Amino acid sequence: MYTPTLRLENKVVIVTGAGCVGPGWGNGRAISVRFAQEGARVFAVDKSLEAMTETHDMIRAFGGDFTPYVADVTDSKAIVSLVQACIAQYGTVDILINNVGGPAPGGPVALSEESFDAQIDLNLKSVFLMCKYVIPVMESKGSGAIVNIASISGIRFSGAPQVGYAVSKAGVIQFGRVVAVEYAKKGIRINSILPGQLHTPLVDVVLANTQSGGDVESLLKKRQARIPMPFTGDGRDTANAALFLASDEARFITGTELIVDGGMTAKCD
Numbered sequence: 001m002y003t004p005t006l007r008l009e010n011k012v013v014i015v016t017g018a019g020c021v022g023p024g025w026g027n028g029r030a031i032s033v034r035f036a037q038e039g040a041r042v043f044a045v046d047k048s049l050e051a052m053t054e055t056h057d058m059i060r061a062f063g064g065d066f067t068p069y070v071a072d073v074t075d076s077k078a079i080v081s082l083v084q085a086c087i088a089q090y091g092t093v094d095i096l097i098n099n100v101g102g103p104a105p106g107g108p109v110a111l112s113e114e115s116f117d118a119q120i121d122l123n124l125k126s127v128f129l130m131c132k133y134v135i136p137v138m139e140s141k142g143s144g145a146i147v148n149i150a151s152i153s154g155i156r157f158s159g160a161p162q163v164g165y166a167v168s169k170a171g172v173i174q175f176g177r178v179v180a181v182e183y184a185k186k187g188i189r190i191n192s193i194l195p196g197q198l199h200t201p202l203v204d205v206v207l208a209n210t211q212s213g214g215d216v217e218s219l220l221k222k223r224q225a226r227i228p229m230p231f232t233g234d235g236r237d238t239a240n241a242a243l244f245l246a247s248d249e250a251r252f253i254t255g256t257e258l259i260v261d262g263g264m265t266a267k268c269d
C-alpha cells in the first residue's frame with residue numbers, strides 16, 4: 001500500500017491522538033506511522049501512554065523517530081508544556097496534525113448540556129488551543145502546515161444523531177478556512193480532512209455499543225451500505241491524504257477540505 005519516498009525527511013510533526021482506542025489502524029496511529037515512514041520526526045501526543053504503545057512498536061520496527069508525550073489537548077497549560085517539550089526535543093514544529101476527537105450520541109434533546117460542552121471542547125477547542133500555541137512557532141520561521149482531522153459529519157447527516165459532534169466538526173472546517181486566510185502570507189497552510197465512515201477500532205470498541213447494541217458486524221454492514229465503493233477504508237486512507245496536505249506537494253493548497261469517504265457524500269439517496 002505504501003512506497004516511502006522520504007518526502008517529510010527531518011520534518012518535525014506533532015500528531016495529537018497518536019494512540020487508538022483499540023488495536024489496528026486508527027487515524028492518529030496511521031498518520032504517525034505513515035509520516036515516520038516518510039522520514040518525519042514524530043512528536044506524538046495522547047492522553048494515554050498505553051494507547052500509543054502499538055503506534056510506537058510499529059514505528060520502532062522500521063527504525064522511525066517517535067517521541068510519545070502524555071497530555072490532554074483540551075487543557076491549555078498542558079499544551080503550552082507539550083509545545084515546549086517538542087521544541088526541547090526537536091528544535092521546532094513544522095507540521096501539526098490535529099487529530100483528537102470523537103463522537104457522543106444524541107440530538108439536542110437526548111444529549112446533555114455537559115456532553116454538548118464536552119464535545120465542543122474535545123473536537124473544536126482542542127484544535128483552537130493547539131493552533132494558538134503552535135502557530136507562533138511556525139510564524140517565527142515563516143513556514144508550517146496544519147492538517148485538521150474533521151469528518152463528513154461536519155457537512156452531512158451521516159446516519160446517526162450526534163449533534164455535538166456534527167457542529168464541532170463543522171466548526172473545525174470553518175476554523176481551517178478563516179485561519180488559512182489570516183496566515184497565508186506568513187507561509188502557514190491549514191487544511192481539513194473529512195474522513196467518512198471508516199473501519200477503525202473506534203467502530204468495534206465504541207460505536208458498536210452506542211449505535212448497534214454491541215453488534216459490530218451489523219454496524220459494519222450498515223456503514224458499508226452507505227458507501228458507493230465496495231470496501232470500507234481505514235486510518236491508512238486518512239494518513240495518505242494527510243501526508244499529501246502536509247507535504248510540500250500541497251504548497252498551493254490552503255483553506256480547503258479533502259473528503260476521504262469512498263464517495264459517500266457524493267451520493268444523495
Ligand SMILES: NC(=O)c1ccc[n+]([C@@H]2O[C@H](COP(=O)([O-])OP(=O)(O)OC[C@H]3O[C@@H](n4cnc5c(N)ncnc54)[C@H](O)[C@@H]3O)[C@@H](O)[C@H]2O)c1
Pocket residue numbers: 016017018019020021022025026027028045046047048051052071072073074099100101102103122149150151152194195196197198199200201202203235
Ligand atoms: N474512526 C472514524 O471512522 C472517523 C471518521 C471520521 C472522522 N474521524 C476523526 O478522526 C479522529 C481520530 O479518530 P479515531 O477513531 O481514529 O481515533 P481513536 O478514538 O481510536 O483514538 C483517538 C486517540 O485520541 C486520544 N485522546 C482522546 N481524547 C484526548 C485528549 N483530550 N487529549 C489527548 N488525547 C486524547 C485517545 O486516547 C486515543 O488514543 C477524530 O477526530 C475523529 O473524529 C474518525
